[in-house]
Amino acid sequence: MDMNDRYGGAPGERRPHPHSGPRRGSLPGGPLRLVAAAGAAALTLTAGLVTPLNPAPQQAEAADDGKKVLTVAVAQSVDSLSPFLAVRLLSTSIHRLTYEYLTNYDPEDNHVVPGLATEWKSSPDKLTWTYTIRSDSTWSDGKQATAEDAAWTFNTMMTDEGAATANGSFVANFEKVTAPSPTELVIKLKKPQATMTALDVPIVPKHVWEKVDDYAKFNNDKDFPLVGNGPFVLTDYKADSYVRLKPNKTFWRGAPKFDELVFRYYKDQDAAVSALRKGEVSFVAGSPSLTPAQAASLEKDENIRVNDAPGRRFYALATNPGAKAKNGEKMGDGHPSLLDRRVRNALFMAVDRKTVIDKVFQGHAVEGAGYIPPRFPQYFWEPSAGQELAYDPEKAAALLDEAGYTVDGDGKRVGKDGKPITYRVLCHATDPNDKAIGKYLQEWWGDLGIGVTLNCLDNVTDPWLAGEYDLAFDGWSVNPDPDFVLSIHTCAALPATPKDTGATDNFICDKKYDELYERQLAEYDPDRRADLVRQMESRLYDLGYMNVMAYPNAVEAYRTDHIESITTMPAKAGNIYGQDGYWSWWSAVPADSGDTGGGSSSTGVVVGIVAGAVVLAGLGAFVALRRRATADDRE
Structure with missing residues (x-):
C-alpha cells in the first residue's frame, strides 16, 4: 500500500524515456506537461517558516567531498520505518527503495513485472500459487535473500496482529505459506484471490526481524544501516529531522547513480520552494502538490522545470x-x-x-x-x-x-x-x-x-x-x-x-x-x-x-542543473515523487556526469550537491500503535 499513500500508498516500476537537461520550456514529444506561468493565478500560503537544520554546513560538506546528492524536499514526516506499520506515502516510498516486493509495476504502463520473484504460476483451481525467487538478490549485510524470507514475512503477518497493521488485508485469505527451497515460495489460499501478482508487501530479512519482540511497537529506527535488498540502503534517520540513504551496490538491477539520496521536511511549502530556487534542495514534492502560484513562479526560473501530470x-x-x-x-x-x-x-x-x-x-x-x-x-x-x-x-x-x-x-x-x-x-x-x-x-x-x-x-x-x-x-x-x-x-x-x-x-x-x-x-x-x-x-x-x-494533478518541480535524466511513471505524463516503485530515484542520472542513463530515463529531477540529512520534522508526535494519517499523510 502507499497510502496507500494516505497521502497516505503501492509498488511500481518505471521504464524510461530519455530526456536530457538542463533545458527550460516545453518538452517536445516528451512525457511531461509544463505549467505555463500565465495560466496559474495566485494562491497564498501562510508564513510561519520552519528552517531546515543547518543547510549551509551541509552544502559545504557536500562540496568538500564531491558527493552527488539527490535532495528531495517533502511535506510529510515518517510514521514508522517498520514495513509492518508504515502507511504514510513517504514511509512506504522509502520501503520501496530499501526492500523488494515479489512483483513490481512496469513504469511504462503499470503491467506486472518481476521483483524478488522472477516468475509465478497458479494451480488450475487458483488456490495454490508458486513463485520462483531470484538467486541474485542479497541483503545489504551480505546474506542471500531467499524464499524463506518471503515465507517468514507472510507467516508473521498471518499470525501476529501487530505485524498485520499496515498490510494485513493481503494475507487475510492465506491458508499456508511455505518455502520448499531457497528459490521456491508456495502460497495456498482459502479461496481464489485476484491480487496474487500485486501483493504490495515489502519482504524483510528473517534473520534480522525474527529477533523483534513486539511488532506493534517496533519502529525499526534505532540501529543503522538497516538491512535491506532494494536499490538503496537506509543509513541514518533522526525522528522529525532527517532520512539518509546510499546506493545498494549489489542491487540486482544495478546500483543508483547518485552517491546519496536524502529527504528533507519543510512544514511551510513556501520555504521549500525558496530552498529549491537557492539550490539548497533539488526537488519539491509539495503538500502533496505545489500550488498553482508556486508552480507558475518556479516555471520562470531557467534552471527549474515544473512537472504537471495526472495524479493517482x-x-x-x-x-x-x-x-x-x-x-x-x-x-x-x-x-x-x-x-x-x-x-x-x-x-x-x-x-x-x-x-x-x-x-x-x-x-x-x-x-x-x-x-x-x-x-x-x-x-x-x-x-x-x-x-x-x-x-x-x-x-x-x-x-x-x-x-x-x-x-x-x-x-x-x-x-x-x-x-x-x-x-x-x-x-x-x-x-x-x-x-x-x-x-x-x-x-x-x-x-x-x-x-x-x-x-x-x-x-x-x-x-x-x-x-x-x-x-x-x-x-x-x-x-x-x-x-x-x-x-x-x-x-x-x-x-x-x-x-x-x-x-x-x-x-x-x-x-x-x-x-x-x-x-x-x-x-x-x-x-x-x-x-x-x-x-x-x-x-x-x-x-x-x-x-x-x-x-x-501531481505538480512538482526540480532543478535541471542538478540532474541529467529521470524516469516518470507512467512514462507518458507521469509523476516523479510517490511512484508505485523505485523507478524515479533509482534511474536518476546526475547532471554533468557524462552518463545519459542508457536511454532509460525520462526527464531531469533534482539532485544537489547537498550532503546533509533530510529534515522530516513536525507533523505531530510519533505514534507507535496508532499510525493513522489523513489526506496529506497517506500514501
Whole structure:
C-alpha cells in the first residue's frame, strides 16, 4: 500500500524515456506537461517558516567531498520505518527503495513485472500459487535473500496482529505459506484471490526481524544501516529531522547513480520552494502538490522545470459514519445528524466541485466523483445522471428540511435537540487546499444555516483514530491494483475495540459493500472484476460518507542543473515523487556526469550537491500503535 499513500500508498516500476537537461520550456514529444506561468493565478500560503537544520554546513560538506546528492524536499514526516506499520506515502516510498516486493509495476504502463520473484504460476483451481525467487538478490549485510524470507514475512503477518497493521488485508485469505527451497515460495489460499501478482508487501530479512519482540511497537529506527535488498540502503534517520540513504551496490538491477539520496521536511511549502530556487534542495514534492502560484513562479526560473501530470490520488471530504469498533462499542463524538443519509447528501450537494477545480486547484485537477482516479481507466467510475449529487443548494436545503433539520428565526439550522448545527471539519495545517476549501465550506454551508469550524492541526492522527470529528479532508494514492484502498472501507478493517488500531479509513461498515469486496477479490476475469469494483464505488457514493471532490494533478518541480535524466511513471505524463516503485530515484542520472542513463530515463529531477540529512520534522508526535494519517499523510 502507499497510502496507500494516505497521502497516505503501492509498488511500481518505471521504464524510461530519455530526456536530457538542463533545458527550460516545453518538452517536445516528451512525457511531461509544463505549467505555463500565465495560466496559474495566485494562491497564498501562510508564513510561519520552519528552517531546515543547518543547510549551509551541509552544502559545504557536500562540496568538500564531491558527493552527488539527490535532495528531495517533502511535506510529510515518517510514521514508522517498520514495513509492518508504515502507511504514510513517504514511509512506504522509502520501503520501496530499501526492500523488494515479489512483483513490481512496469513504469511504462503499470503491467506486472518481476521483483524478488522472477516468475509465478497458479494451480488450475487458483488456490495454490508458486513463485520462483531470484538467486541474485542479497541483503545489504551480505546474506542471500531467499524464499524463506518471503515465507517468514507472510507467516508473521498471518499470525501476529501487530505485524498485520499496515498490510494485513493481503494475507487475510492465506491458508499456508511455505518455502520448499531457497528459490521456491508456495502460497495456498482459502479461496481464489485476484491480487496474487500485486501483493504490495515489502519482504524483510528473517534473520534480522525474527529477533523483534513486539511488532506493534517496533519502529525499526534505532540501529543503522538497516538491512535491506532494494536499490538503496537506509543509513541514518533522526525522528522529525532527517532520512539518509546510499546506493545498494549489489542491487540486482544495478546500483543508483547518485552517491546519496536524502529527504528533507519543510512544514511551510513556501520555504521549500525558496530552498529549491537557492539550490539548497533539488526537488519539491509539495503538500502533496505545489500550488498553482508556486508552480507558475518556479516555471520562470531557467534552471527549474515544473512537472504537471495526472495524479493517482483522490481528494475527498469524509463524513464520520458514527465511528465504532468491531465489538460494537461506539467511538468518538461525530454529530448525530450525519447518520441521516439525507443530511450527508445535502452537504455534498452544497459543495461546488467546479469552483474547487477552478478556484482552488486552478485547473490542475479534474472534478471528482468515484473513488478511483481516471488515471486508472479500467476502474474509473462516474455516477449516472439520476444518481449524481450535482451542485444544487436549493435542493440541499429542501433535503435538510425534509430530514427535520429546519432553520430557526435567526437563520440557524438546528438539530433535533434544538441547538444550532455546527460541524467540525478536520484539516491539515500544512495543506493550503484544505484551508482554501474549508473557507468555501463555511460560505456554502453557511448559506444553509450550518456553521463550520475548521480544526487545522499538525497532527490529525489522534482525533481521527478516536473518531473525534464530524467531517475531515481525506485522500489516498491509488495503486494500479485498487484492492488495498477498497479494503479500508470494509467491516474487517475496523479496530477490534476502541483501544485498538484498525486499518479502517473512515469507520465505514456496510454489508452490501463487503459482499462486493469479497466478490471482486475472488474474481480473476479482469473485466468482471472491474465491473465489481465500479459497483463498489457506486455503493460508496450512494452511502454518502466519501465526497470525492477532485483528482489533483501531481505538480512538482526540480532543478535541471542538478540532474541529467529521470524516469516518470507512467512514462507518458507521469509523476516523479510517490511512484508505485523505485523507478524515479533509482534511474536518476546526475547532471554533468557524462552518463545519459542508457536511454532509460525520462526527464531531469533534482539532485544537489547537498550532503546533509533530510529534515522530516513536525507533523505531530510519533505514534507507535496508532499510525493513522489523513489526506496529506497517506500514501
